[in-house]
Structures are given as structure tokens and as C-alpha cells.
Amino acid sequence: MIDPRKILDFSLLDAAGLVTFLDLEGDSQKKLLSEAAALRNERLGNKVYFRGLIEFSNICAKDCLYCGIRMSDKETSRYNLSDREIIDAAKFADEQNYSSIVLQSGELASKSFTMRIGKLLEAIHKSTGDKLRVTLSLGEQSEEVYKFWQDCGAHRYLLRIETSNRELYHKIHPVDGKHSFTKRIRALEILKKMGYQTGTGVMIGLPGQSMVDLAQDLLFMKSFGVDMVGMGPYIEHSNTPLYALRNELWPIQKRFSTALNMIALLRLIMPEINIAAATALQAIDKMGREKAIRAGANVIMPNITPGLYRDNYKLYENKPCTDENADDCTNCLQARVGMAGSEIGFGEWGDSMQYRQRMKENFNQAD
Ligand code: SAH
Numbered sequence: 001m002i003d004p005r006k007i008l009d010f011s012l013l014d015a016a017g018l019v020t021f022l023d024l025e026g027d028s029q030k031k032l033l034s035e036a037a038a039l040r041n042e043r044l045g046n047k048v049y050f051r052g053l054i055e056f057s058n059i060c061a062k063d064c065l066y067c068g069i070r071m072s073d074k075e076t077s078r079y080n081l082s083d084r085e086i087i088d089a090a091k092f093a094d095e096q097n098y099s100s101i102v103l104q105s106g107e108l109a110s111k112s113f114t115m116r117i118g119k120l121l122e123a124i125h126k127s128t129g130d131k132l133r134v135t136l137s138l139g140e141q142s143e144e145v146y147k148f149w150q151d152c153g154a155h156r157y158l159l160r161i162e163t164s165n166r167e168l169y170h171k172i173h174p175v176d177g178k179h180s181f182t183k184r185i186r187a188l189e190i191l192k193k194m195g196y197q198t199g200t201g202v203m204i205g206l207p208g209q210s211m212v213d214l215a216q217d218l219l220f221m222k223s224f225g226v227d228m229v230g231m232g233p234y235i236e237h238s239n240t241p242l243y244a245l246r247n248e249l250w251p252i253q254k255r256f257s258t259a260l261n262m263i264a265l266l267r268l269i270m271p272e273i274n275i276a277a278a279t280a281l282q283a284i285d286k287m288g289r290e291k292a293i294r295a296g297a298n299v300i301m302p303n304i305t306p307g308l309y310r311d312n313y314k315l316y317e318n319k320p321c322t323d324e325n326a327d328d329c330t331n332c333l334q335a336r337v338g339m340a341g342s343e344i345g346f347g348e349w350g351d352s353m354q355y356r357q358r359m360k361e362n363f364n365q366a367d
């Protein structure tokens with residue numbers, strides 16, 4: 001097998017070169033994953049950063065064909081945390097020294113939603129003494145809305161491209177005027193230009209997705225110059241339209257294993273970005289997130305949504321930890337990260353190194 005570090009040579013950096021690594025198994029896979037973790041340690045150190053994830057509402061105006069909380073799903077009971085519950089969850093993250101939180105929900109585009117998020121951002125910063133870095137993951141919004149939220153104190157934004165293959169993107173989203181690949185790319189460009197720490201990601205093992213598509217996803221992330229990535233296996237949900245294509249899917253273990261290879265390859269081609277160990281990995285393998293850390297990831301998102309609501313935020317089935325409370329997750333994760341040979345950067349923001357460089361260059365150019 002080719003030495004994984006050689007991937008850093010640009011000669012190998014094309015889809016065909018990447019594909020040769022994507023389905024590695026056994027000893028050669030082990031080598032790929034451990035090289036990626038070693039490169040992370042060299043460039044960024046062995047710290048893993050926590051982002052306390054608050055899934056504050058499952059109300060969504062979109063209908064992505066793969067998602068368990070899509071608008072047309074009539075079986076999900078809808079919830080919306082109160083401002084107090086959200087602020088308390090943020091305070092919990094601060095008390096636990098996480099230093100970062102993620103506010104995630106279904107996608108809504110309304111004046112009242114926009115204003116509510118703005119107020120929440122201000123209240124969270126006020127009640128935690130401006131110590132938290134806040135990531136939003138609230139879907140596609142207008143430039144004005146992104147700007148408003150940034151002014152209210154949002155630092156980072158997560159918007160997965162889901163797949164960089166335009167045709168596949170349209171296969172997994174309905175044709176209803178609300179789902180456009182071009183619009184999604186444009187939203188990512190706006191976020192990046194605006195100075196958000198910009199995160200994207202893809203689902204791995206979608207029906208009809210090929211290894212070449214996944215290699216192209218990696219190249220997309222590199223050429224776009226993302227600061228952070230969260231990507232994980234696609235997990236079918238029986239109440240969704242895409243479930244009809246379940247017979248076309250790779251076995252779940254193959255999706256899992258390919259996801260680890262994707263993380264490792266991304267670390268090798270983008271050594272200085274933040275890469276999250278997606279929760280979907282843990283839905284397949286109890287040690288999934290720890291395995292991702294061993295493959296080069298450096299971010300974990302402990303779920304700190306109040307336990308009562310977690311059961312109803314089922315983007316996919318078998319979602320882990322939906323019956324635990326937030327304290328359990330902190331303790332179990334700390335031990336698990338230790339087992340994976342890393343330590344948690346408590347009390348540190350853990351901003352993406354790539355982002356810091358990018359902002360420095362912008363600043364220098366402005367001089
Ligand atoms: N509404 C926002 C944020 C919540 S959804 C948005 O769509 O951006 C967050 C992510 O969950 C999506 O980007 C998608 O990649 C992932 N997701 C949804 N359904 C999934 C499934 N069945 N399997 C794996 N990941 C899924």
C-alpha cells in the first residue's frame with residue numbers, strides 16, 4: 001500500500017488517488033487511521049474539544065428525504081425548548097468548562113425565529129460572562145440573518161453540504177422550491193466571507209453514492225477551504241421516503257468503516273481544520289466516536305439537550321444517549337477520550353487553526 005502521508009503530495013490528490021484509500025480494511029486501514037491521528041498530534045496536539053450540543057427544537061419547515069424530523073413526518077411529536085431551558089443548558093456547558101456550545105434545530109425562516117435566536121445569543125453571553133464560543137446550526141438563511149446573528153454573538157456556523165454531487169443532492173431532497181444545491185453552496189460562501197468559522201460535512205453511504213463521490217466530497221472541502229467538518233454515516237429512518245431505497249445501501253459496517261477512512265483522509269489533506277467525531281458513528285458502534293478520535297478527529301459534541309426532549313430529536317434511528325442525562329455524558333466521554341489516547345481541552349475554545357490562519361491573512365491584506 002502507498003504510504004498514507006504521500007497523500008500530502010499533490011500528485012496523489014485527485015479522486016482516483018483518494019479512492020484507493022477509501023475502502024481500506026484490516027492492517028492497511030489501521031495504518032491509515034493511525035497516520036492521520038499522528039499528523040493531528042504533530043500539527044494540533046492531542047487535545048479534543050467539547051461542543052455542548054443543544055438540540056432546542058425539532059420543528060422544521062423543510063422536507064429532506066432522509067431526515068426523521070422532516071416537516072411532513074406526522075409521527076414525531078414536536079417540541080421547542082423555552083429560552084430558560086436553553087440558557088440553563090448553556091450555563092451547564094460553561095460550568096462543565098466546555099467553552100463551546102452548538103445551537104441546533106430544524107430550519108425555520110421567519111422574523112420571529114430570527115429575533116428569538118438573536119435574543120438568545122445575547123442572553124447566553126450575558127449569563128456566562130462571554131466565555132462561550134457559540135456555533136449555530138440552523139440551516140440556510142439570508143445574508144442579513146447570518147449577519148444579525150453574528151452581531152448578536154454567533155462565532156461559528158455548521159451547514160452540511162450533505163453531498164457535493166449536485167445530482168445526488170437533488171435525489172435526496174424533494175423538488176419543492178425549498179431545496180437547492182446552488183443555494184446551499186451560496187450560503188456556505190456567504191458564511192465564510194462573513195468571517196464565521198465555517199463548517200460543513202456530508203453523509204457517508206447514501207443510496208446511490210459511490211466511492212468517487214466521497215473522494216469528490218473530500219476535494220470539495222479542500223478546495224472550498226472549510227474551517228471545520230462534521231461528517232458521519234447515513235442511517236436510514238423507517239419513516240422517511242429515502243427508506244424505500246434501503247436495499248441499495250452498503251451494509252452499515254461498511255458505512256461506518258468508510259466514515260473512519262473519510263475522517264483520516266480529510267485530516268491528511270487538511271491537517272489544520274477541526275474535525276468532529278459525529279454522533280451517528282456512535283449509533284452504529286458504541287466506541288464510534290473514540291474510533292474517530294483515533295482516526296484524526298479532534299472535536300466531540302456531547303449532547304446537553306435536557307433529557308426530556310432528546311427522544312424526539314431523531315434525525316435517524318438508534319440515536320445514542322437519548323435516555324441519559326447530560327452529566328452521564330460528560331463523565332463517560334471524558335473516560336472514553338482518555339482511552340483513545342487524547343485529553344480534553346477543558347476551558348479552551350479550540351478554534352480551528354485553519355480559521356485562525358485565514359483570518360490572520362485577511363487582516364494582513366487589509367493593512
Ligand atoms: N436543520 C439543520 C440542522 C439539523 S440537521 C440542517 O439541516 O442543517 C443536521 C444534520 O443531520 C444534517 O445536516 C444531516 O447531515 C444529518 N442527518 C439528517 N438525517 C440523517 C440521517 N438519516 N442519517 C445521518 N445523518 C442525518
Ligand code: SF4
Pocket residue numbers: 060061062063064067068069070071105106107139315
Ligand atoms: Fe429539517 Fe435539517 Fe432535517 Fe432537513 S436535515 S428536514 S432541514 S432538520
